[in-house]
Amino acid sequence: MIGYLKKEKLIEPGCMQLFLQNQADKVIVSGKIERKIFENIEMEPQEKEQLKNLKLALVNFAPLRLPREWQDSDYLRILAYCDYEISSTIQALNEHLSWRNKINLSHNPNDVVLNGAVYIHGHDKSFRPIIVINLLKALKYKLQDFRNGFDYLFNMLIRDVLISYYVESIIILIDMGNLMQLSHLLTNELMDFVKSCEYNYYGRIHKIYIIEEIYNCLFNRLIQILKPESQDKIIFLQKKDLYQLTNQIEQNQLETKFLGFQNEVQTNFWPPKNLSPEKIVKKDRKDEVKTIISNTDENGSKSQRIIQRNRNESSQSSQLFLQVYNEEQEVVFQLKI
Numbered sequence: 001m002i003g004y005l006k007k008e009k010l011i012e013p014g015c016m017q018l019f020l021q022n023q024a025d026k027v028i029v030s031g032k033i034e035r036k037i038f039e040n041i042e043m044e045p046q047e048k049e050q051l052k053n054l055k056l057a058l059v060n061f062a063p064l065r066l067p068r069e070w071q072d073s074d075y076l077r078i079l080a081y082c083d084y085e086i087s088s089t090i091q092a093l094n095e096h097l098s099w100r101n102k103i104n105l106s107h108n109p110n111d112v113v114l115n116g117a118v119y120i121h122g123h124d125k126s127f128r129p130i131i132v133i134n135l136l137k138a139l140k141y142k143l144q145d146f147r148n149g150f151d152y153l154f155n156m157l158i159r160d161v162l163i164s165y166y167v168e169s170i171i172i173l174i175d176m177g178n179l180m181q182l183s184h185l186l187t188n189e190l191m192d193f194v195k196s197c198e199y200n201y202y203g204r205i206h207k208i209y210i211i212e213e214i215y216n217c218l219f220n221r222l223i224q225i226l227k228p229e230s231q232d233k234i235i236f237l238q239k240k241d242l243y244q245l246t247n248q249i250e251q252n253q254l255e256t257k258f259l260g261f262q263n264e265v266q267t268n269f270w271p272p273k274n275l276s277p278e279k280i281v282k283k284d285r286k287d288e289v290k291t292i293i294s295n296t297d298e299n300g301s302k303s304q305r306i307i308q309r310n311r312n313e314s315s316q317s318s319q320l321f322l323q324v325y326n327e328e329q330e331v332v333f334q335l336k337i
Contacts, residue, residue: 112149
């Protein structure tokens with residue numbers, strides 16, 4: 001359903017090695033490990049020791065109901081969130097499993113997703129998928145309904161899209177619209193939701209961009225309940241500074257409301273749209289005119305014929321190119337006239 005986001009299909013040969021050279025799986029500051037990558041890694045001695053201690057301590061408790069896909073990296077995320085303290089890790093682990101075992105991806109998403117209060121749209125320059133939250137729409141739903149929709153999308157990305165070690169986190173864009181009065185939203189229920197997201201998705205969120213008309217102090221109060229490393233991931237962007245998004249995300253992966261090249265999604269939010277991994281370059285119509293004709297060959301398989309006309313204004317001459325592509329977008333025929 002969202003297989004187009006699978007990174008194996010987007011990463012060109014040789015690009016992954018360059019990608020790995022430009023990232024670190026962890027940062028150690030004053031002896032504290034701040035890990036970015038949790039899966040398929042060589043653990044630090046402290047991590048190995050505390051993971052062993054955690055498993056030994058769990059023997060004294062009722063057996064845990066672990067999901068089928070559970071790995072040591074899942075233990076490690078909870079340990080890291082709890083600063084490797086065993087007793088608090090056990091408490092957080094039980095809360096996490098109680099939440100996680102309630103998520104059911106076998107059915108269709110709820111109206112929060114279908115109506116675009118939260119939806120998936122493209123990926124960033126490091127192939128992290130993007131979740132967009134339309135706060136104006138989200139406020140029309142009960143918080144529990146929004147949580148269900150958000151958890152559905154996020155966990156489907158974890159299951160079907162993210163790749164161990166290579167791409168383990170996502171980007172979140174929160175579109176505030178023109179909302180101004182938000183103080184009434186700061187409820188205990190909302191605070192609990194934000195805090196639970198921190199440990200349930202620990203290491204799964206790379207950046208959160210909060211996009212607003214003018215600076216609003218509401219989120220300042222919210223982020224104070226988060227750990228410092230989580231606070232550092234939150235970036236406030238006023239709409240006049242939206243161009244900064246392109247440092248993280250190519251414009252062909254952004255909607256026009258975020259200064260991107262993609263049309264703003266108004267309907268059909270599910271399943272996610274198939275965005276081309278190729279860069280879109282805006283061109284002057286005087287220099288290039290493209291006509292795209294879709295056709296079906298004798299065998300019933302689709303092919304795509306692209307007629308491209310380039311005009312050389314200085315010579316007043318024209319060249320006509322005919323290219324025929326197969327379903328894999330490979331050029332199978334080319335004619336120059």
